[in-house]
Amino acid sequence: MKKNEQATSAPAALDKYFTRNTIGISSTEFLWGLGLPVIVESTFLQLFLRRLGASGFLIGLVPAIFFFGISLFGLVSGYLTSHLASKRRAVVLTHVFGSIPFLVLGVVLPFTGFGKTTIALFFVFYALFSAIIGLLVPTWQNYIVKIFSERRAVQGLSVMWIVQNIGKIISSFVIAKIVEEMAITSESSSLLFILVGAVCFIGSFMFLITREGEVQAENSEREPSFFRHFLKTSGTILRNRQFIYYLVSDIETYAVMGTIAFYAIFATEECGVSSAAAAGIFVAVFYMGGFISNFIFGTLNLLPLKLKFGVTKVCALAALLLLIVFQQFWIFLLVSFLLGLARANRSLLYPVAVRRLAFGRDATDYYALAYIIMLPLSVGLPLFNGWLLDSLEGYGPLSFRIVFGIMAVMVGVSVIFLAKVQFPQNQPVEEGDSHGNT
Secondary structure: OOOOHHHHHHHHHHHHHHHHHHHHHHHHHHHHHHHHHHHHHHHHHHHHHOOOOOOOOHHHHHHHHHHHHHHHHHHHHHHHHHHOOOOOHHHHHHHHHHHHHHHHHHHHHHHHOOOOHHHHHHHHHHHHHHHHHHHHHHHHHHHHHHOOOOOHHHHHHHHHHHHHHHHHHHHHHHHHHHHHHHOOOOOHHHHHHHHHHHHHHHHHHHHHHOOOOOOOOOOOOOOHHHHHHHHHHHHHHOOOOHHHHHHHOHHHHHHHHHHOOOOHHHHHHHHHOHHHHHHHHHHHHHHHHHHHHHHHHEEEEEEEOOHHHHHHHHHEEEEEHHHHOOOOHHHHHHHHHHHHHHHHHHHHHHHHHHHHHHHOEEEEEHHHHHHHHHHHHHHHHHHHHHHHHOOOOOHHHHHHHHHHHHHHHHHHHHHHHHOOOOOOOOOOOOOOOOOOOO
8 A cells, every 4th residue: 555545544544443442541531530639630648648747848759759750761661662563552551550559558558557657658659650650651642642543633532531530520529528527547548549549450451442443663673772762762852843842831731730739738728728628629620620621622622732722821820820819718719620721731732732743753752751851840840849838837828829929930931932832733744844843
């Protein structure tokens, strides 16, 4: 078959599996969505660690470890899988292993209780979880884009994110109920961690429903050494000026994560909000914002890609300004909604944006290297925020306002670089323009 005939038939082959693939990835993400409010973008973990006596720096260590694991092991993921024609098995296995650390932590916690070693024990399991997620994320991001044609990718992913958010909203109310009735104890935490591990383990196998179509490896064989693979891929990617502009514009993501890591503590310790509301209701409203975002910008597919990212940044900036000026309970709900909308919109658009900026190549290494490039922010920012809050402990609400003000400035900088990004259209460009230089 000629090259242009293959290009014509490939989207049709993928569209044939559109419904099946949408059901498959949505089933996985619904079950993982039930678990994620406990372990990722979690107000529960903030309050869990605070209950153990953790400082602001240690609480900031949670997202720092998470992003460090993604950054370091994401490159390994690219090396191990970018040459594979079929990635479904790798996606299933990494999800299965990713469910195990919290399942084991939940089993162990009743025997250890809330003692001096509990914080260290938690961070050991969280570091293991983050390393496995590092292996998972780049391959998963590449997979969920490649099993759809370009013209239907956003539609398929929007359904996946909507279903995931439904799972997250359900889970948020379960968390609120458990914390309200049992408080944050070793027993309640154990129950939540076991439930998280179980639903994620089951959900991992839902990827077996999906089909990849007529797959063909874009890199026929793996480089003989990881170091050579890293040099080769990073050299190509770093010459892609549009991709670099996009990454700098993505600093808003880390500002949002740096806010999510601490705003529940601000609400409970400085503004009189209950732990049950912060651990559950905040998260439920957060994911409702995500649900709305996925429906408007995914299912309805309103606005071009660049304007969708613009909406993300406006919502993030509005949330931060509200946190700085107001402290009422309903303001925290509005902030949760805006942060959820911004976070979900970026999650929806990021795989598509990177895939386009990879200009038709296998994007696994793009996803992996992006985390390495942004490592100083993803790891350093939550640690810096935690250190700053500890240093300004005697200043009460002002310390939090200073942190949120710094995050707002970062969002403003991200808008400037977004203006420089020129996203290609839905079809890949010719090989000669593969670096996206304009």
